[in-house]
Amino acid sequence: MTRRPDVAVIGGGVIGLALAWRCAQRGLAVEVHHDELPGTASAVAPGMLAPVSEADFPDPALLEFAHEARRSWPAFAAELAGASGIDVGYATDGLLLVAHAAEDRARLAAMYGFREGFDVPCTPLDADELRAREPLLSAEASGGGFATEDHHVDAQRVREALRAAGQALGVRYVDRRVRSLDEVSAGSVVVAAGAWSPSLDEWPVTPVRGQVVLLRDPSGGPGLRHGIRGVAQGQPVYLAGRDGHETIVAATLDHTGFDVQPSAQATEALLRKAVALVPALAGHEVTETRVGLRPDTPDHLPIMGRVPGRSDAYVCTGHYRHGVLLAPVAADLMTELLVTGADGIPAAFTPQRFRSAKERASR
Template structure:
């Protein structure tokens, strides 16, 4: 079905939010034959513009998040076929690279922490290999001489989130998804059922089911009954993008992660020559200001890990908002209000969880049943949560 410039006002599914989670939900729903629309003033934007795109189910493992690990691994397993399908559907490159990840330690404390993480990974049935500092530098010669050791994880890959978002936008258009490039102002409810939204320009958009997938803004949609507002908050992250001069070999061949002075750090090299350095994690509400301190800390820590980084041209500094939830896991599926579903709260794993989120949401939208893998992440696991009162900048 070709995209239309004047889409109908009524459909099967209305997705509020056009970031990668909203777009993959819309694409998969349209593939299932559902008349689908997306409301977003700038679809293809959102947190993906800032994300580094690490598909790091293993090296992102955190204590207390074993339930989330299962969902992360399920999505990671789907990524090769998902990326191939999306690329075939659009003819676009996604920057998908099965390059692996190297997590390294710069001092004795970091080395002890990595050793504990390695043991935890092995107890969790994950594959990672302990390397000496010399073995780390053999893999990545530009690492600092002081690297004490590291973990090699070949199963953690990467993708370019900006290319991913652009491809999902094209895929949606080709699948017949209608786009309303405006802001959803208020959820409409008739009786005990959600019926759609009224946009900022006063247009009423009706649908059998409304999916709230607006990232960190998901808790701000007016009209949602107070007890059903998703407890999602914005978590600021700043990143720096550097570029390799033309004709020079890359500094790094795989994603490198470390903890420097207690600060988590990652460096993600792209085939295009871009090197993404991030990311801070700041609980500052809706602030998206790029700060001198944030950029300085990233470059300082990156220089300690890869000294040659200071010779690279600075291409971009940017800050974005991750949608954090109380347990750092997403909210997926139906709410207690008939017709209202959530796909939000993915925090630091939005890019990684894109394939499984699309599959989960398409399944529940077509069958009414939430797949087994998503049942630990239902919106009902949280009680009532008030929306943040501060206005977004």
């Protein structure tokens, strides 16, 4: 007879799997319910651990949370690799911030200027200094900087490693779509279903589509030395080398619901910006296009904590573009809440903020 789990996690992305692993480490019996629907964000995520270059919304609570997560990643990656036997591709060689043309420099400065004051060095670089660090950059690159503490991980390997580490501790994985909290019998239930979380409760989470293109160099030439967060033709683009001769190009931002069909127009736009920054990519082959659905909220902050009005239900969703980065600290805080009742989650992330707004609107 199967033991009734102490915790059931609904969602098998990086956030849900990290939470399940941490709960199992604390001796809890854990189930993860997940249906691998097209668009699962962390199945597509390029793996940026980038509190400097990826924080689009300068909310103090989110920025501090992101930097805490960044500081936790070296130990988290080492522990996860040891527990699973899987190399998660954690790279600490920093990220180049690159403006393609002179008019892109103002956009780059506006995107990253508010990060001053955090313990994350971001060294300004002129065009020659950029190309010294990354010889494949275009001769037209006009300047930028180097973010020492923006790192990178293989998000798909992280998911694989988390599942393996959890399985080694007895986590049970149930491959099914949960459509109601009442379908799950457990001591506590955690909604970590990303963009699909609203199907389980009325959370204001919306999918934001992001497309990623994978390129391969048929000549086997040298790849990128660093990840690149660039602005070309006034628009951001992210590039990272992977497995020697591959390059990830990411990512678009589109509000098109649950459409997960790759778009030729989005692919062309990504490649145009990528080639503007790194001309050698024009000769590479497109090997795959992927679409992920990032779970966004009206204030772009996560929803984490107890579900109002339900003593046995919790929610951990809405991490938008930051799910992989935030996974270690989100899992730790949610596990502590589940195990001891201690709530160290930032007050800005409380689920109650949306329930209170809904109650005010109904009066």
